[in-house]
Amino acid sequence: VLLTLKAHSLSAMAPRLAPLIAPETYVVSMQNGIPWWYFYRHGGEWEGTQLESVDPGGEIAKNIDPARVIGCVVYPSANISEPGIIEHIEGTRFAIGEPEGSKSERCRKIAGAFIKAGLRCPIRTNIRHDMWVKLMGNVAYNPISALTRATLIEIVQRAETRQLAASIMAEAESVAQRLGIEMGVSIEQRLEGAQKVGHHKTSMLQDLESGRPMELEAIVGAVVELGDRMLLPLPCTKAVYACVKLLADARTKTE
Numbered sequence: 001v002l003l004t005l006k007a008h009s010l011s012a013m014a015p016r017l018a019p020l021i022a023p024e025t026y027v028v029s030m031q032n033g034i035p036w037w038y039f040y041r042h043g044g045e046w047e048g049t050q051l052e053s054v055d056p057g058g059e060i061a062k063n064i065d066p067a068r069v070i071g072c073v074v075y076p077s078a079n080i081s082e083p084g085i086i087e088h089i090e091g092t093r094f095a096i097g098e099p100e101g102s103k104s105e106r107c108r109k110i111a112g113a114f115i116k117a118g119l120r121c122p123i124r125t126n127i128r129h130d131m132w133v134k135l136m137g138n139v140a141y142n143p144i145s146a147l148t149r150a151t152l153i154e155i156v157q158r159a160e161t162r163q164l165a166a167s168i169m170a171e172a173e174s175v176a177q178r179l180g181i182e183m184g185v186s187i188e189q190r191l192e193g194a195q196k197v198g199h200h201k202t203s204m205l206q207d208l209e210s211g212r213p214m215e216l217e218a219i220v221g222a223v224v225e226l227g228d229r230m231l232l233p234l235p236c237t238k239a240v241y242a243c244v245k246l247l248a249d250a251r252t253k254t255e
Contacts, residue, residue, distance in 0.1 A: 032219055
């Protein structure tokens with residue numbers, strides 16, 4: 001089963017997945033941000049931690065056994081040009097990995113199916129590292145774009161928002177490091193990468209403009225929740241998180 005819906009839709013959808021799950025079924029989790037199963041077979045002091053921001057009350061975990069889960073980081077860039085029409089911009093890579101890092105037979109089967117379809121599907125021994133590398137950009141660019149309606153290149157070309165994005169990335173990196181993740185990609189490299197992408201609207205901005213719920217909690221809220229548990233301040237991340245939450249709440253009240 002490929003879980004391709006947005007992270008905030010999982011709680012409502014999870015109970016309805018039961019008819020699709022047989023004893024040998026595995027579930028490929030393809031959401032942005034920190035997934036609900038992140039601390040399953042994580043090891044150390046964080047083993048089994050539940051994040052309220054991504055799985056309120058543990059409802060997803062109650063309905064989907066995390067032992068079935070294979071993590072997936074989705075790299076292709078796309079726009080929803082109109083309802084039911086997805087415009088593929090670039091990219092064919094879908095990295096997958098077991099929570100405990102093995103190159104399992106089920107991972108090899110999934111990778112084989114993706115590759116046969118013309119896609120790239122590397123099997124990663126630390127899928128959480130890949131998640132954080134992608135999240136480093138999302139946690140900064142997504143909320144800034146939602147608040148300003150700016151594209152990636154517009155964010156990084158203006159000195160003030162470029163610095164804000166860099167500060168948010170640095171705060172997120174401090175959280176990742178406490179979880180044993182070392183990025184291997186500098187913040188400056190991430191900023192330059194965004195400039196090369198050009199006038200691309202983030203997924204959060206696309207959702208805002210289309211009147212859809214934003215994937216705020218998995219991308220930003222989870223980082224804030226982890227920072228609070230670690231007693232890390234995260235001032236810039238918390239500021240944009242609060243503002244986007246207010247924006248989302250205000251929009252909900254007018255609908």
